[in-house]
Amino acid sequence: MTTGHTTKNLIRDAARSLFAEHGYNGVSMREIAQDVGKHPGGIYNHFPNKQAILVDVMQENLSRSHEAVIAPLNDDLDPSHRLEQFVRSHVRYNIANSDDIFIAYMELRSLEPDGAAHILKERKDYESALRSILRDGQNAGVFKISDPAIHARSVLSMLAGVTVWFRQSGPQTPTDVVECYVQAALQSVGATYSTPPER
Amino acid sequence: MTTGHTTKNLIRDAARSLFAEHGYNGVSMREIAQDVGKHPGGIYNHFPNKQAILVDVMQENLSRSHEAVIAPLNDDLDPSHRLEQFVRSHVRYNIANSDDIFIAYMELRSLEPDGAAHILKERKDYESALRSILRDGQNAGVFKISDPAIHARSVLSMLAGVTVWFRQSGPQTPTDVVECYVQAALQSVGATYSTPPER
DNA sequence: GATATAAATGAACGTTCATTCACGTCAATG
DNA sequence: CATTGACGTGAATGAACGTTCATTTATATC
Structure with missing residues (x-):
């Protein structure tokens, strides 16, 4: 890794x-x-100590996920396609780094205040990137959501769940799983989802 | 409690x-x-020991949530309304018992094999109750999902997320939050969601 | 009011924990 | 070739862990 x-x-x-x-x-x-x-x-x-290992692991994950998901976001796209781009790379990253995602989700409470501050900030940035996509889509009338903040959190926790059960050795291919979660996430905010063209 | x-x-x-x-x-x-x-x-x-406290807490939650969410399910309803009924009581239960839900989600790995067997079984039953609703809706053509099993897990992890951030003291009322998650969950499986009539 | 049972105490048990430290090894440097 | 500094060892540290136990206190039963 x-x-x-x-x-x-x-x-x-x-x-x-x-x-x-x-x-x-x-x-x-x-x-x-x-x-x-x-x-x-x-x-x-x-x-220097055990806590520093946790902080190190978490920060490495945050910068890698930022680079893989947030950085490539194309602001020129309309909200629907921007959301699809976000969800697709986010789920792909989650599947490929399930240990990191699991830790990021479960071990926030194990962080001592010093490390927590920086990591919580990066986390909020990540969440707000998604939230602003949802708000744009809501204003444009293409999403059906009653509260962008709640829907953003709901999408993120939904997608974090994949790390709980998905194993590379299981019956589904990563591509199948990504596609299924993309569908669920897009539909959850009322965006239209169309199956990708056969290859 | x-x-x-x-x-x-x-x-x-x-x-x-x-x-x-x-x-x-x-x-x-x-x-x-x-x-x-x-x-x-x-x-x-x-x-008898620390582990028994965890098992006790988890089992009490499982039987209470079963009684509050699974037992009242009305098999005569069509899939859409059955799903709405499930999600609504599930989210309501999650909000009112957020500590229990958080523990159920996070501490499965802390269970020693003996306690784990029974609890995992009850968990599977819960998940399969939702899965069968989704399958019915898929067969009836009213849900748009590519894999009922994955969508069931995705709905459950989405709804479990509410316990991470929601506090009674926050700006939203429980009723608002429930309604928002009901919308997100129904839409995520492609079911039509209409806002409830004003009261 | 005597007796049995349940609950709480306070101290101890052996084990494991994160961390420290004096000391060895060895490759790179001057 | 001598020296340095990074890395690893093996033993030790004090604190915290889950759990036990003899004993005391409270509660219920006859």
């Missing part, structure tokens, strides 16, 4: 998958160290 | 709110005891 095989990256990777499986409080430094094949004390050569 | 003021109920209530706030692993028996105004050892007069 993370590029490079430095010990620091191995720690990040081990922590990400362990945090996603057992939760921050359910994982010990010993377990992380063992996953990396090192001793617990050695981790402190790379991170 | 729980009726009666027996110590056992007080422990349940304290644990529910602490688990919801900090997670199962983030709460100690000492904290629960302190919330109840007792000493840690005394809890073991009422529950």
Whole structure:
């Protein structure tokens, strides 16, 4: 997942998958160290403490997801297509980084105030990017929603849910799942959804 | 929340709110005891161990939510109205029991195998009740969904999200929020939603 | 009012936790 | 070749964990 095989990256990777499986409080430094094949004390050569690993993992996810979903948004498109673009890349990112999304959703409460401030801000930015799309669509009369803020949150929690059950080894292909969630998300705000052309 | 003021109920209530706030692993028996105004050892007069408190809280929620949402479902209604009935009572229950819903969503992984089996089964039943409504609607041609199973999960995770942000003290009334989520859920499966008549 | 049962206490148990530290190793640098 | 600094080890630290237990206190039963 993370590029490079430095010990620091191995720690990040081990922590990400362990945090996603057992939760921050359910994982010990010993377990992380063992996953990396090192001793617990050695981790402190790379991170000052356990909390810093969580903050690091969360921030890396936030900047990667921002780059993958928010940055490419094309402001010239009409609200419907902008929303479809957002949802498609968002779901695609969620599926490809399900551990990160799961952690982002579940471990906000495990953040101590220092790390929480910055991460909550980036989170709000993400949510408000979606909210402004919804507002535009509402003003243009192409979405049927009674409250853009609530609908934005409802779309995000709906899409976050995919990480709870989806496994690459399951019956569905990622493409099928993405398409299904795109349909559900677009329809949920009353946008028209048409199945993509066969390839 | 729980009726009666027996110590056992007080422990349940304290644990529910602490688990919801900090997670199962983030709460100690000492904290629960302190919330109840007792000493840690005394809890073991009422529950055999910490895990049993979690199982107890989760099971109480499952039976209450089943009674409030699944049991009243009227099989004679057409799929659209059955779905609306389901979503409305489900969201209403979620709002009134947000700690329980939060725990049900977050702490499945904290369950040891014994307790997990029964709780996962009840959960599956709940999900399949919604799935069969969606399948009926799909067959009747009134829903626009490509996969009833995925759409069922997507609706449930969307509605579970309300517990993350909604507070009784906030600007919206529960009725507003319920109505908004009913709209989002119905639209997400392509069902027609019409605003309820003014009262 | 004596007796049985339930509930609460306060201290302790062994274990695990995150973190620290003195010390070894070894590649890169001057 | 000597030195440095980054990295890893293995043992140790004190605190916190879930749980146990002998004992005391409260409540109900006869």
